[in-house]
Amino acid sequence: MKLKINLKHIARPAKIFMTVFILLIAVLILQGIILEAEQMSAYKKRRSAETKSKAELTQQEKRLDRIKNSVKEFLPDGTIHLIYKPKHIAGRRGEFETEQIYDVNDNLLWEGPQIERPYEYLSWAGRLHGKDSFTYHRVDFTLQRLKQIQTITPVFSQNIEVPVRSGDKTRQIWRYHPGRDVFVGYHFKGEKIGYAGSTGFTDSKSKTKPFGKFRVFNAWCPEDSTSPTLLWQTQRRIFQINFEKQNVELIFESIDADIRTIGLNAWVDPVPGTKEYFDRDKYRPLIHCLTEDNKHHLIMRNPQQRLTFSIPEDWKDWIGSGCGFTATKQNIYLLRNWIEFRAPPDYFQDEELHEQWRRDYQSKPKTRWVELYKMDNQGGLELLNRYDWTLPPPPSVPVVKARDPRPAVKRYVSQISPPFYDYVLRLLGRKFWSWALDYQNRGDFFYSLARMVLDIRPYGGVINRVLSALMIGFAFLHGWSRRTSWPKFVFWLVFVGIFNLAGLLTYLALNHTAVIKCPICGKRRGLAQVDCVRCQAELPAPERGKLDLIFST
Amino acid sequence: MRFSTLLRKELRECLPWLLLAAIVFLAVGGFVLHLEPYDENYNYRYSRISPCDILSCYDLTYYPILQVTGPWLLLSSIGLGLVLGVRHFWIPHFTRTWPFLLHRSANRQTILAAKLTAASIAFIISLGTLWFGFYWYACRPEVFAVPQTLRVFIEGWIFIMLGFVVYLGTALSALSTANWYTTKIFGLLLATVIIVTTLSQWTLAGIFTAIAVGVAVLLSQIFDTFLRREF
Numbered sequence: 190m191k192l193k194i195n196l197k198h199i200a201r202p203a204k205i206f207m208t209v210f211i212l213l214i215a216v217l218i219l220q221g222i223i224l225e226a227e228q229m230s231a232y233k234k235r236r237s238a239e240t241k242s243k244a245e246l247t248q249q250e251k252r253l254d255r256i257k258n259s260v261k262e263f264l265p266d267g268t269i270h271l272i273y274k275p276k277h278i279a280g281r282r283g284e285f286e287t288e289q290i291y292d293v294n295d296n297l298l299w300e301g302p303q304i305e306r307p308y309e310y311l312s313w314a315g316r317l318h319g320k321d322s323f324t325y326h327r328v329d330f331t332l333q334r335l336k337q338i339q340t341i342t343p344v345f346s347q348n349i350e351v352p353v354r355s356g357d358k359t360r361q362i363w364r365y366h367p368g369r370d371v372f373v374g375y376h377f378k379g380e381k382i383g384y385a386g387s388t389g390f391t392d393s394k395s396k397t398k399p400f401g402k403f404r405v406f407n408a409w410c411p412e413d414s415t416s417p418t419l420l421w422q423t424q425r426r427i428f429q430i431n432f433e434k435q436n437v438e439l440i441f442e443s444i445d446a447d448i449r450t451i452g453l454n455a456w457v458d459p460v461p462g463t464k465e466y467f468d469r470d471k472y473r474p475l476i477h478c479l480t481e482d483n484k485h486h487l488i489m490r491n492p493q494q495r496l497t498f499s500i501p502e503d504w505k506d507w508i509g510s511g512c513g514f515t516a517t518k519q520n521i522y523l524l525r526n527w528i529e530f531r532a533p534p535d536y537f538q539d540e541e542l543h544e545q546w547r548r549d550y551q552s553k554p555k556t557r558w559v560e561l562y563k564m565d566n567q568g569g570l571e572l573l574n575r576y577d578w579t580l581p582p583p584p585s586v587p588v589v590k591a592r593d594p595r596p597a598v599k600r601y602v603s604q605i606s607p608p609f610y611d612y613v614l615r616l617l618g619r620k621f622w623s624w625a626l627d628y629q630n631r632g633d634f635f636y637s638l639a640r641m642v643l644d645i646r647p648y649g650g651v652i653n654r655v656l657s658a659l660m661i662g663f664a665f666l667h668g669w670s671r672r673t674s675w676p677k678f679v680f681w682l683v684f685v686g687i688f689n690l691a692g693l694l695t696y697l698a699l700n701h702t703a704v705i706k707c708p709i710c711g712k713r714r715g716l717a718q719v720d721c722v723r724c725q726a727e728l729p730a731p732e733r734g735k736l737d738l739i740f741s742t
Numbered sequence: 743m744r745f746s747t748l749l750r751k752e753l754r755e756c757l758p759w760l761l762l763a764a765i766v767f768l769a770v771g772g773f774v775l776h777l778e779p780y781d782e783n784y785n786y787r788y789s790r791i792s793p794c795d796i797l798s799c800y801d802l803t804y805y806p807i808l809q810v811t812g813p814w815l816l817l818s819s820i821g822l823g824l825v826l827g828v829r830h831f832w833i834p835h836f837t838r839t840w841p842f843l844l845h846r847s848a849n850r851q852t853i854l855a856a857k858l859t860a861a862s863i864a865f866i867i868s869l870g871t872l873w874f875g876f877y878w879y880a881c882r883p884e885v886f887a888v889p890q891t892l893r894v895f896i897e898g899w900i901f902i903m904l905g906f907v908v909y910l911g912t913a914l915s916a917l918s919t920a921n922w923y924t925t926k927i928f929g930l931l932l933a934t935v936i937i938v939t940t941l942s943q944w945t946l947a948g949i950f951t952a953i954a955v956g957v958a959v960l961l962s963q964i965f966d967t968f969l970r971r972e973f
Contacts, residue, residue, distance in 0.1 A: 196962060196965050196966045196969065197966060199966075200962045200963050200965070200967075201966075203958070203959040203962045203963050206959060207928055207929075207959050207960075207963070208925060208928060210935070211928055211931050211935065214935065329799060330799040330800075336944045337944070338803050339945075340941075340942065340943060340944040341897050341900065341940065341941060341943065341944070341949060343812050343813045343816050344805055344809035344810075344812040344813065345805060345806055345808065345809050345812050345894050345897050345898075346894075346897060347804055348803065348806070348891065349802050349803055349804075350802060350803075350804045350888075351802055352791075354791070357789060359788055362887075364891075366891075375887060375888045375889070376887070378883075379883025379884065379887045380883065407799070408796075408797040408801070408802060409796045410791060410792065410793050410794060410797070411793065411794075413793060415788075415791050415792060415793060417791070458793075458794050633942065633944060633948070634938075634939050634943050634952075635948065698920075698924055699925070
């Protein structure tokens, strides 16, 4: 009996949790279906509108459109060229039939296939991240990808294995152990060979020091080998690991701050003629490393050189500030891309101000700049050339004046979302959401859940509050005659208010009972309570029949 | 004594399904594992690598050799959970045998505990031991040069636990007195949500938390419903 009573206190909340959780997911799925359907139809409309509007552009608008979509490249002497690629090769993404090269005065200098281009522009350190325009190396393996391959699937999770080969045969396999941050090597005859860590290759587990928290790596084969070499970046260090020669080289270590991004230029040995190839006679191998304290570290070879550079303070006030670096045999260059528009205020400190900034950004034209600097060996900058063009506000994006900046359909659909999402957002605070929505966690269930909650929260909308009030009213009318106790009754009203539609459905699922007319006071009463809530009369007993022997004795 | 008698009775009922799951997993899993030319795969996989190549980020990732058995383990586990849940909690409804089982000298807790223990033993015997056997086989250096990681072994056990979650979800749905179009199937829906949650996470801590929360929510309701409801 005692177990029954104790269990009731656990089982009842568990039942409410399970029901509301499933109904919240059901409401989310419903909202998702509506939004996806709307997005698909809006995309079709936008595509047809864009096709029409491109045909209707004036000569000047076409020119501006071309400038906006052109790649701005620099010759080593600082001359700027605009490269426009008008037409894709059908079915081959990222490849174009021809390209047109213009000078800054909009004179067409050359037109033809890219492979026959008569100019050789500066190439920049490609960032190992795959997120911005400097990315040439789309072969990097990030922490996010490591997490993705660790996701448990019906065929289990994956791991990183590096082969050591001789001829056509794989002789050794070096497997990465994410928990210990070391590699363990196995010979193909079955025995363990050793370990690789930050201190190098050892034959004993105890002597191996971990590399540190993994961030990104990329792999290539040297000129004379088919065994991959890795450039391995951890939280604060960069290693080059050659498994064939059993050599771990520490390339860079940041003492003061974590490494944010790294980029490579002419560091690896690609085949001449491929996209990644850089002429070693013209370029010096370079690793560009940006640390969290906003310092740029350049590690160069031939000859060995290291340079640390902090961007000027006033550069940080503008948005789109991207810096690219390259080192030729003669000079070190810096490429700066930025937009003449002030950086936004912190979203979590002042949401209103941030939204105002967003609306301004959407509605106002902006000037975009690209600048080339020459760097001296102390990090001093000399401006060689610059170019600017105007970005008009996108015509297809409407300027939203409401407090909630999302598109209209999303705003309306989110009105049936629980206000609970808004409370959770405020309650958990910035730190939690920054952690939960860390880009590296993409693909994880909780990331997707957090993203959906943020995306579909009601923003304290008036319609949402009115709907909540209506649902509370409905629950009140439904529950009044069925109530068994006041605390329970009030709890359910609050619950419906907090969870909106999902709350109302949960309430109905767990509390709906048939009602009868009380034979004493004539009011409606639920069957879940023995006593009438108004006159305290008990439920009527069934009338005794003539054959009811048990009750009559 | 009463518990062990009940446990034997429940195990007798589990036996055909337990054997079926074990045979399916052993036969199909063993067959595909035996066919896997893993060492040759290693040479083939890297045969396209040549000097000066820049490797794509997924060229160096690998699935364990036991991957061929993974879907079979998961399906057998979920299937066993579903069948045992129906056998233990739904069939007595259809055959109207609940009163015969409940009107014994054993109390309801003992009866429910016997059913849950029988199901747990069924999972451990039929799938757990086989999984252990497969893992041991795949770790032998004379069979496959590179041994399996411990994580793969744990992931196999996670699949088995998911089967138990499905068993609990089925049990709750069977015991619920609600209509099928209201909350009756919510037990099974919660089990489905837990499977989806588990199969889209990369941390073992997150996976175990999801399973633990799911098991706690389902078990508490199963006990409460079973002890209270009339059959």
